[in-house]
Amino acid sequence: MGLLAGSAGIAPAYAQVPIATVPASASLGGSPIDLVIEKVALQVDGRIGGAVAMNRMVPGPLIRLREGDDAILRVTNRLSEISSIHWHGLILPPDMDGVPGVSFPGIRPGETFVYRFPVRQSGTYWCHSHSGGQELLGLYAPLIIDPIRPEPFRFDRDHVVMLSDWSFEQPEQILANLKKQAGYYNYQKRTVGEFFRDARRDGVGAAIGDRMQWGQMLMDPTDFADVTRATYTYLMNGQTPTANWTGLFRPGEAVRLRFIDAGAMTIFDVRIPDLKMTVVQVDGQNVQPVNVDELRIGPGQTYDVVVRPGNRAYTVFAETSDRSGHARGTLAPQPGMSAAIPLRRPRPIRTMADMGMEMAGMAMGGALKETSARPGAQAAMGSGSHAGHGGMAMPAAGGSAMAGMGDRAVSGPGLPGSPAVAHGPDTHGVGNSSVAMMARSRLDEPGAGLGSDGWRVLTYADLRSVVPQADRREPSRAVELHLTGNMERYSWSFDGKKYSEAPTPIRFRYGERLRLVLVNDTMMEHPIHLHGMWMELENGGGPNQPRLHTVAVKPGERLTVAITADAPGRWAMHCHLLLHMEMGMFRVVEVA
Amino acid sequence: MNRTGRFIVLRVLVGALAFSFAQPIVAGAALAQAHSDHSATGMPGMSGMTPPATGTIPPPATSPAAVQPAPSLPGPPPGFSGNTEVVKPSDPAKAAGWPSPVSDNALQTFLLFDLFEFQHGANVDAARWDVLGWVGGDTERIWFKSEGRYNGVLRAGEMDVQVLYGRLISPFVDFQAGFRYEQQLSWDNGLGRPQAVVGVQGLVPYGMELEAAIFVSQNGDVSGRATLAQDFLLTQRLILQPRFEINGAVQSATRYGVGAGVNDIEIGLRLRYEIVREVAPYVGVSWLKSFGETANLRSVAGESTSVFQLVAGIRMWF
Numbered sequence: 087m088g089l090l091a092g093s094a095g096i097a098p099a100y101a102q103v104p105i106a107t108v109p110a111s112a113s114l115g116g117s118p119i120d121l122v123i124e125k126v127a128l129q130v131d132g133r134i135g136g137a138v139a140m141n142r143m144v145p146g147p148l149i150r151l152r153e154g155d156d157a158i159l160r161v162t163n164r165l166s167e168i169s170s171i172h173w174h175g176l177i178l179p180p181d182m183d184g185v186p187g188v189s190f191p192g193i194r195p196g197e198t199f200v201y202r203f204p205v206r207q208s209g210t211y212w213c214h215s216h217s218g219g220q221e222l223l224g225l226y227a228p229l230i231i232d233p234i235r236p237e238p239f240r241f242d243r244d245h246v247v248m249l250s251d252w253s254f255e256q257p258e259q260i261l262a263n264l265k266k267q268a269g270y271y272n273y274q275k276r277t278v279g280e281f282f283r284d285a286r287r288d289g290v291g292a293a294i295g296d297r298m299q300w301g302q303m304l305m306d307p308t309d310f311a312d313v314t315r316a317t318y319t320y321l322m323n324g325q326t327p328t329a330n331w332t333g334l335f336r337p338g339e340a341v342r343l344r345f346i347d348a349g350a351m352t353i354f355d356v357r358i359p360d361l362k363m364t365v366v367q368v369d370g371q372n373v374q375p376v377n378v379d380e381l382r383i384g385p386g387q388t389y390d391v392v393v394r395p396g397n398r399a400y401t402v403f404a405e406t407s408d409r410s411g412h413a414r415g416t417l418a419p420q421p422g423m424s425a426a427i428p429l430r431r432p433r434p435i436r437t438m439a440d441m442g443m444e445m446a447g448m449a450m451g452g453a454l455k456e457t458s459a460r461p462g463a464q465a466a467m468g469s470g471s472h473a474g475h476g477g478m479a480m481p482a483a484g485g486s487a488m489a490g491m492g493d494r495a496v497s498g499p500g501l502p503g504s505p506a507v508a509h510g511p512d513t514h515g516v517g518n519s520s521v522a523m524m525a526r527s528r529l530d531e532p533g534a535g536l537g538s539d540g541w542r543v544l545t546y547a548d549l550r551s552v553v554p555q556a557d558r559r560e561p562s563r564a565v566e567l568h569l570t571g572n573m574e575r576y577s578w579s580f581d582g583k584k585y586s587e588a589p590t591p592i593r594f595r596y597g598e599r600l601r602l603v604l605v606n607d608t609m610m611e612h613p614i615h616l617h618g619m620w621m622e623l624e625n626g627g628g629p630n631q632p633r634l635h636t637v638a639v640k641p642g643e644r645l646t647v648a649i650t651a652d653a654p655g656r657w658a659m660h661c662h663l664l665l666h667m668e669m670g671m672f673r674v675v676e677v678a
Numbered sequence: 679m680n681r682t683g684r685f686i687v688l689r690v691l692v693g694a695l696a697f698s699f700a701q702p703i704v705a706g707a708a709l710a711q712a713h714s715d716h717s718a719t720g721m722p723g724m725s726g727m728t729p730p731a732t733g734t735i736p737p738p739a740t741s742p743a744a745v746q747p748a749p750s751l752p753g754p755p756p757g758f759s760g761n762t763e764v765v766k767p768s769d770p771a772k773a774a775g776w777p778s779p780v781s782d783n784a785l786q787t788f789l790l791f792d793l794f795e796f797q798h799g800a801n802v803d804a805a806r807w808d809v810l811g812w813v814g815g816d817t818e819r820i821w822f823k824s825e826g827r828y829n830g831v832l833r834a835g836e837m838d839v840q841v842l843y844g845r846l847i848s849p850f851v852d853f854q855a856g857f858r859y860e861q862q863l864s865w866d867n868g869l870g871r872p873q874a875v876v877g878v879q880g881l882v883p884y885g886m887e888l889e890a891a892i893f894v895s896q897n898g899d900v901s902g903r904a905t906l907a908q909d910f911l912l913t914q915r916l917i918l919q920p921r922f923e924i925n926g927a928v929q930s931a932t933r934y935g936v937g938a939g940v941n942d943i944e945i946g947l948r949l950r951y952e953i954v955r956e957v958a959p960y961v962g963v964s965w966l967k968s969f970g971e972t973a974n975l976r977s978v979a980g981e982s983t984s985v986f987q988l989v990a991g992i993r994m995w996f
Contacts, residue, residue, distance in 0.1 A: 190776075191776045217777075301884035304885060517817075519850065586778070670780065
C-alpha cells in the first residue's frame with residue numbers, strides 16, 4: 087500500500103519518475119489544501135506513459151471545499167516549465183482564476199502559488215492546468231463544494247465519474263499530426279463501399295447528389311472528433327474500460343453520480359442501460375429534475391444525476407460522439423461484478439442542419455428583418471477588412487433598443503423554435519472554411535447521432551434552474567461571436583481570427599447585462615467556457631433559465647446566453663476542446 | 679528586469695504583511711515544511727471502493743497513506759506568490775512579461791514524398807519523384823518542391839527544384855510565387871535554366887488536390903504545369919489515387935526539350951496502403967504521352983512518345 091515509489095523496474099528509461107496511483111482513492115479537504123504538480127509514470131492497460139499529475143494521481147485527488155469557507159490551495163510546481171491550476175466553474179477573483187497570461191503569470195518551476203478565495207457556490211466542479219499540453223497529460227482533478235443548505239434532492243451515496251482521454255503520443259505530436267493532415271485520426275471516413283451501400287438504399291442519384299454536396303463544400307461529414315480512439319484510450323476515473331472502474335452501492339440506495347468531462351478532445355454520450363438517470367445539477371447548479379436515459383457531455387461540462395439501481399450490476403457506458411471508442415465502468419452492489427457492455431452505435435453522418443443549411447419547410451422570410459452592417463467592436467479589435475457582420479438579423483417585432491457606442495446590433499434570444507438567422511456577407515476570411523448560411527436554435531435537439539434510439543436524451547431545452555436567476559434585466563446589448571475554423575489548416579478561431587490575431591480583449595461594461603450570441607459556423611460542436619461569470623442559457627426557461635459555465639454549441643446553431651458582467655477583471659473565454667483553444671479559439675474578456 | 683525586481687520586493691512586503699496579520703499564508707521554507715502535513719480525508723461513501731487496477735501495479739491505496747508526503751522539494755526553496763498581484767484591468771505593462779495563454783501561431787514543418795517510385799515500361803526503367811514540403815504557419819509558408827524523372831535505360835531525364843513563398847488566399851488555396859530551376863538530366867549535355875514561378879495549390883471542389891503553376895524563364899519563355907489528384911477510399915487504409923498531370927509551353931525552347939503547345943500528359947492510377955498515415959507503399963500504372971514538337975524532340979532522343987508503365991513506390995510524409 088501507499089505510494090508506489092521505486093518503480094524504476096517497471097518504468098522505461100524515459101519515465102524514471104514515480105508511478106501514478108489510481109485516482110479517486112483519496113479526497114483532500116480542510117484548509118489549506120496542498121497540491122503538487124509533477125511528472126509521473128502512468129500505466130494504462132499495461133503500458134507505461136509519461137503523465138503530469140496532481141499529487142501523483144491521474145485524475146488528481148478529489149478536492150473538497152465547503153460553501154462559505156475561504157479556500158486556501160497551495161500549488162507547488164515541480165515541473166521544469168510554467169504550470170497553473172484553473173478552478174473550472176468557480177466564481178472568484180481574477181488573479182485566483184489560474185490562467186497564465188490572462189490574470190496571473192503562471193506558477194514558475196519550483197514555485198508554490200497560494201490560491202485563496204471565498205467559496206460562494208456549491209456543486210460539482212473540477213480543476214485543471216491551463217498551461218500548454220499539461221491537461222492532456224493528466225493534470226486535472228474533480229472538485230466538489232459541499233453546500234451550506236441541503237440540496238433539493240435526496241441521495242444516499244455519491245460517486246464522482248470523471249471521464250477523460252489518454253494518449254501515449256505527446257500533445258505536440260498530436261497537434262503536429264492534425265496540422266499536417268486534419269483527418270489524421272479519423273478512420274471512419276466514407277468509403278467507396280459506403281457509396282454503393284447508400285446507392286442501393288437511397289438510389290444512385292441521391293447518393294451521388296449527397297457526395298456532390300459535401301464535395302462542393304470540401305467538408306467531411308464524418309468529422310465528429312479530431313482526435314479519436316486511433317490514439318486515445320478513454321478513461322473513467324482514470325481507469326480504462328478493461329480496468330472497469332466500479333462504484334459500489336447498497337441495493338435500494340439512491341446513488342448520485344457526478345459526471346465530469348475532463349477529456350481534452352472528447353465529447354461523451356453517457357448512459358446506464360436499464361437505469362433512468364434523473365438530472366439534478368448542471369455545471370454545479372441545481373436544476374429541476376429531468377428523467378433521461380442518455381446525456382451528452384462535452385469537455386468542461388458537468389452533470390449530476392441520481393439513479394436508483396436494483397440489486398444487480400449496471401454498466402456506465404460513455405460512448406464517444408464519433409463512436410470510435412468508449413469509457414466504461416460499473417455500478418454494482420459488490421466488487422468484481424459487471425454487466426453487459428452495449429455495442430457501440432454506428433458512426434453518424436453530419437446533416438444539412440449541421441452545415442447551417444435551411445431545413446426544408448422551415449418558415450422563414452417575414453419573421454426576419456435584415457439590418458445593415460455596423461462596423462463595431464470587432465473592427466476596432468483589428469479585424470481589418472472584415473468589419474462587423476452584415477445581415478444581423480433580429481425579430482421584426484423585437485423592440486429592443488440599439489445599444490450604440492460601437493457595439494454590435496442587438497439581436498434577439500435564441501429560444502427554441504425561434505426563426506433561423508441568415509449569415510451576413512462576411513465569411514470571416516481565410517481562417518474560416520464554412521459559414522452557417524441559416525443558423526438556428528438547436529436547443530431542443532439531443533445532438534448528432536442521438537435521439538433515434540427509442541430512449542430519451544437530455545436536451546438544453548429541458549433545463550430549468552431550481553432557483554430563479556437574480557438578475558431579471560433584459561440584456562441591453564448583444565455581443566455576437568462566430569465560432570470559426572479552417573479544418574484543413576487545423577486552425578480555430580472566433581470571427582475568423584485566432585487569439586494571436588485578436589489579442590485585444592472583448593469589453594463588457596461592469597454591471598451591465600448583455601447577451602452573448604454564439605453562432606457556430608463550423609461543422610463541429612464547441613463547448614464554450616467563460617471564466618469568472620455565469621452564462622444564463624436563454625432556453626425558454628424565463629427566470630428559471632439555467633446558468634452554465636460551459637455551453638455546448640452545435641454545428642450550424644445560433645445560441646444565446648445572458649450575462650451579468652459582475653466580475654471586474656480579465657477573464658478567459660474559449661472552446662474547451664483544448665486543441666481548438668490552443669489553436670486560437672480563445673479570447674480575453676475584460677470587465678471594467 | 680527592473681520590473682521583476684520591483685515585483686519581488688512587492689511580494690516580499692505583502693507576504694510579510696500577510697504573515698504579520700496571521701493569515702494562513704506561509705512563505706519560503708516554512709511552506710516546504712508545511713507541505714508534509716497535508717491530510718487526506720477519506721470521505722465516507724465517496725468513491726472509496728476503487729477496485730484493483732489491472733497490470734502489475736498493486737492496487738491503489740485507499741487509506742490516507744495514498745497521499746503520503748512527497749519528498750522535500752528539490753533545489754532552491756520555493757518562491758511565493760499569490761494574493762499579492764491583484765490584476766488591474768488592462769494593465770498591459772504587467773501582462774507584457776506573461777506567457778501567452780495559448781500558442782496558436784507556432785511554426786510547423788511538412789515534407790511529403792507524394793511520388794517516390796520506380797517506373798517500368800518498354801525502353802523505360804525510370805526513377806520518378808514528386809516531393810514537396812513547407813515551413814510556416816497557417817497563412818504564410820515557405821514551400822519547397824522537386825519533381826523529376828530519370829530513365830536509366832536512356833540515361834536521360836529532367837528535374838526541377840522550386841522554392842516558393844506561399845500565402846493562403848482562400849480557405850483552401852495557397853498562392854505561391856518564387857524561384858524554379860529546371861535541369862535536363864542527360865549523359866552528354868544536361869542544360870539547366872532558372873525560372874520565376876507563380877502558381878496556386880490547394881483543394882478544389884470535390885476534394886481534388888490542384889497544383890498549377892506558370893514558369894517564366896530569363897528569355898521570357900512561358901511554360902506551365904498543372905496536376906490534379908484525388909483520393910478514393912476503398913477502405914480506411916487502402917486508397918486509390920487517380921492523378922493527372924499536364925505540361926505545356928507558350929514558346930518552344932528546344933534546347934530544353936520543350937516544344938510549343940501541350941508538351942505531355944501523364945495519367946496515373948495508384949493504389950496505396952497506409953500502414954500508418956505517414957507511410958504508404960503503392961503500386962500502379964502510369965501512361966505518359968508526349969505531343970507535337972516535344973514528342974519529336976523526345977523521339978530524336980530515343981524516347982517513346984507514348985509509354986505505358988507499371989509503377990511501384992512509397993508515399994511518405996514527415
